[in-house]
Amino acid sequence: MTTVKIRFIGGGNMAASLIAGLIADGYTPAEIQVSDPDPERRQVLQAALGVRALASNLEGLAEAGTLVLCVKPQMAAMVCAELGPMVSEHCPLVVSVMAGVTERTIQRWLGGPVPVVRAMPNTPAMLQTGAIGLHASPEVDAEGRNRAETILRAVGLVRWVEDEAAIDAVTAISGSGPAYFFLLMETLEQAAIELGLEAETARLLTLQTALGAAKMAMESTDPPARLRERVTSPGGTTERALAVFAEANLRGLVERAARAARDRAVELSRILSESA
Numbered sequence: 001m002t003t004v005k006i007r008f009i010g011g012g013n014m015a016a017s018l019i020a021g022l023i024a025d026g027y028t029p030a031e032i033q034v035s036d037p038d039p040e041r042r043q044v045l046q047a048a049l050g051v052r053a054l055a056s057n058l059e060g061l062a063e064a065g066t067l068v069l070c071v072k073p074q075m076a077a078m079v080c081a082e083l084g085p086m087v088s089e090h091c092p093l094v095v096s097v098m099a100g101v102t103e104r105t106i107q108r109w110l111g112g113p114v115p116v117v118r119a120m121p122n123t124p125a126m127l128q129t130g131a132i133g134l135h136a137s138p139e140v141d142a143e144g145r146n147r148a149e150t151i152l153r154a155v156g157l158v159r160w161v162e163d164e165a166a167i168d169a170v171t172a173i174s175g176s177g178p179a180y181f182f183l184l185m186e187t188l189e190q191a192a193i194e195l196g197l198e199a200e201t202a203r204l205l206t207l208q209t210a211l212g213a214a215k216m217a218m219e220s221t222d223p224p225a226r227l228r229e230r231v232t233s234p235g236g237t238t239e240r241a242l243a244v245f246a247e248a249n250l251r252g253l254v255e256r257a258a259r260a261a262r263d264r265a266v267e268l269s270r271i272l273s274e275s276a
């Protein structure tokens with residue numbers, strides 16, 4: 001019988017992305033379990049990913065070496081209170097992907113100073129192209145850090161941060177970040193259609209351009225600013241477009257957006273740490 005290695009609590013978007021990435025990396029569905037209260041969601045998870053999806057958060061929990069908390073921050077207190085006695089008894093490694101829920105708060109809700117790793121992934125984890133920030137509470141030993149890193153490395157690029165507060169910045173940049181790039185893709189595709197391109201052509205040219213730009217930026221030794229300059233012929237078309245972005249202060253806007261996301265994570269941490 002295969003031992004369940006990883007148990008997800010909450011089977012929504014982020015859990016499904018992580019599970020898909022882990023399976024793509026070679027984990028077998030039998031090594032992963034998930035619990036979620038919604039029967040339709042459980043059916044989708046079972047059908048799409050082949051993992052066992054349970055209604056109860058406690059059923060089979062003792063078997064798992066690692067628990068991944070994947071519920072909304074607002075549900076976390078209730079879920080941790082339910083899991084606390086079992087976590088104290090069986091001491092699995094607790095990994096939380098929840099935005100704005102600190103290690104101290106999770107420990108308080110679980111009822112003791114258990115080892116907690118905070119991981120901030122993003123949905124491209126499903127294609128093993130996630131970007132993940134990690135931070136461990138002082139109770140996590142080398143084996144626990146190694147285990148968390150191995151699991152998350154299977155679904156993308158991992159960076160440890162020294163200070164737990166940096167996880168809020170990671171949340172604002174790479175946790176939420178796919179949404180910013182998707183927004184840019186949506187708007188560029190729409191602009192292409194408005195300029196007269198056929199819809200499928202607009203879609204494909206936009207997406208391939210995003211992929212090509214990201215690949216170039218990843219693989220080049222030059223920074224993105226230099227790559228941008230090479231596209232921008234003096235007196236040419238790109239220059240005109242970039243002038244419009246500058247006029248609207250795109251840089252300031254992006255900075256404000258990232259700050260707003262970071263501040264929301266900080267606000268959630270404060271509200272949740274003050275709650276019962």
Ligand SMILES: NC(=O)C1=CN([C@@H]2O[C@H](COP(=O)(O)OP(=O)(O)OC[C@H]3O[C@@H](n4cnc5c(N)ncnc54)[C@H](OP(=O)(O)O)[C@@H]3O)[C@@H](O)[C@H]2O)C=CC1
Binds near residue numbers: 009070098122123176
């Ligand atoms: N989405 C993302 O890109 C990212 C999300 N995160 C974090 O991941 C966590 C989950 O987010 P996301 O997947 O987007 O949210 P979802 O709402 O998609 O997933 C949460 C899941 O938890 C289920 N749930 C609700 N109550 C319980 C319970 N008592 N026990 C077990 N499961 C429960 C929900 O069911 P129901 O819908 O029926 O209530 C839902 O299926 C959040 O804390 C978020 O901060 C982190 C990085 C990126």
Ligand SMILES: O=C(O)[C@@H]1CCC=N1
Binds near residue numbers: 099
């Ligand atoms: O929007 C959110 O709160 C979550 C955290 C990062 C991405 N999605």
